[in-house]
Amino acid sequence: MPMAPTATEIREFDLRDPPAGFVDDPFPWYEALRADGPIRSMPDGSLLVTGYDACSAVYRSEAFVSDKRNLFQPKFGDSPLYEHHTTSLVFNDPPYHTRVRRTIVEALKPRSIQPTIDMLARRVRELLSSMREAGEADLIEAYASRIPVEVICSLLTVPTDDRDDLRRWSLSILGALEPAISAAEAEEGNRAVTEFLEYLRALIAERRRRPLAEDSVLSSLLAQQDRGEVSELELLHNCIFLLNAGHETTTNLIGNGIHMLLTYESERERLAGDPSRIKSAVEEILRFQSPNQLGNREVMGNVTVCGHRFQPGDQVTLCIGAANRDPGRFPDAHRFLIDRAPNPHLAFGAGPHTCAGMALARIEGKLALSAFFEAFPEAALQAQPRYRDRIRFRGLQALQVRLG
Numbered sequence: 001m002p003m004a005p006t007a008t009e010i011r012e013f014d015l016r017d018p019p020a021g022f023v024d025d026p027f028p029w030y031e032a033l034r035a036d037g038p039i040r041s042m043p044d045g046s047l048l049v050t051g052y053d054a055c056s057a058v059y060r061s062e063a064f065v066s067d068k069r070n071l072f073q074p075k076f077g078d079s080p081l082y083e084h085h086t087t088s089l090v091f092n093d094p095p096y097h098t099r100v101r102r103t104i105v106e107a108l109k110p111r112s113i114q115p116t117i118d119m120l121a122r123r124v125r126e127l128l129s130s131m132r133e134a135g136e137a138d139l140i141e142a143y144a145s146r147i148p149v150e151v152i153c154s155l156l157t158v159p160t161d162d163r164d165d166l167r168r169w170s171l172s173i174l175g176a177l178e179p180a181i182s183a184a185e186a187e188e189g190n191r192a193v194t195e196f197l198e199y200l201r202a203l204i205a206e207r208r209r210r211p212l213a214e215d216s217v218l219s220s221l222l223a224q225q226d227r228g229e230v231s232e233l234e235l236l237h238n239c240i241f242l243l244n245a246g247h248e249t250t251t252n253l254i255g256n257g258i259h260m261l262l263t264y265e266s267e268r269e270r271l272a273g274d275p276s277r278i279k280s281a282v283e284e285i286l287r288f289q290s291p292n293q294l295g296n297r298e299v300m301g302n303v304t305v306c307g308h309r310f311q312p313g314d315q316v317t318l319c320i321g322a323a324n325r326d327p328g329r330f331p332d333a334h335r336f337l338i339d340r341a342p343n344p345h346l347a348f349g350a351g352p353h354t355c356a357g358m359a360l361a362r363i364e365g366k367l368a369l370s371a372f373f374e375a376f377p378e379a380a381l382q383a384q385p386r387y388r389d390r391i392r393f394r395g396l397q398a399l400q401v402r403l404g
């Protein structure tokens, strides 16, 4: 581990203005913050939860709500970003959350996602063979970011040519969730929501005029709208949310996974020796470099967790990345071990909002990583990659690799 932060640095730690080096390696900070108390106050009066037991308890408790209107109104004002984020199921509580989650879980049923999984295996092979000739590639651009967008677009039956627009919109909308954003980033996020809504309205009108033969997540959602289970606006915003939820997160799973396996050679050799280890390897990547590092809740009522008494209205940040390295839960927490067992990581959250797409994300991760290392067993890093300048989502800007 690099040098631990000093006591003063820890006292002054502020997620809105993270210290130098934090984005590339937040783990010494998480470690020091947790050692100072698994639930601690931040300079803005919010609370940061870094301990595994505390994170897990907060995720599962009904006293911690996901409704973000109080938080997003001052941040976004009355704007497309505000409408979008406060209509997404993830930022809502029962009864709205229960109803829309049922709709999304129903839409992601195996029959609706099977055509996408069939397409995925084919597409992964095409992407790999298109990289072969060049002998080297930025795997974020050429591989990790392509797969999740193709998957969600296939679920929503978006034509191939339009996928770059969706990727751009998704990054702008998610970027607006960072703890501090500029006026330009807010404007870009608002424009992205407006354009994305317009795009989806036109797509849905076309699918209603000329339905496709195969089942899809979109056709399932439209059927549910026809039965009055979800309104048009709820459907549109939650389609946008599906892309956002599955895009950057899964890109990071694939990118971080390839990076870790290229870094920890002995683990990569153990995987090559027994490819069935891919299942536990994906879980370890999710734990070790969690694609989504932070979650948020607001406290309703008085509640005590791990000895800390929360007050109504407290804003809470759950640090998944720190919880997943908590030595109290994971022996040798800073070691990357592809067959770690048990591995009860919190990368997909926990409780009523547990990721609704985790089965699909795991399929994507296993397929993308297995196929890559099968195609390029000699692959090697060309340069030490840098992480994107974000703290909520942990993923690489670029991953330049010699394919061998």
Ligand code: HEM
Residues within 6 Å of the ligand: 066, 089, 090, 091, 101, 104, 152, 242, 245, 246, 247, 249, 250, 253, 290, 291, 292, 295, 296, 346, 347, 348, 349, 350, 352, 353, 354, 355, 356, 357, 358, 360, 361
């Ligand atoms: C490695 C990839 C992924 C990671 C790490 C991830 C992580 C998460 C986390 C931590 C949450 C909980 C948020 C909270 O409680 O505040 C969540 C929720 C969600 N995720 Fe994922 N996710 C991934 C991929 C996907 C995919 C591929 C989809 C869909 C295609 C998806 C759909 C959802 C949905 C719909 C929710 C909201 C569930 C609810 O509020 O009830 N996710 N995800």
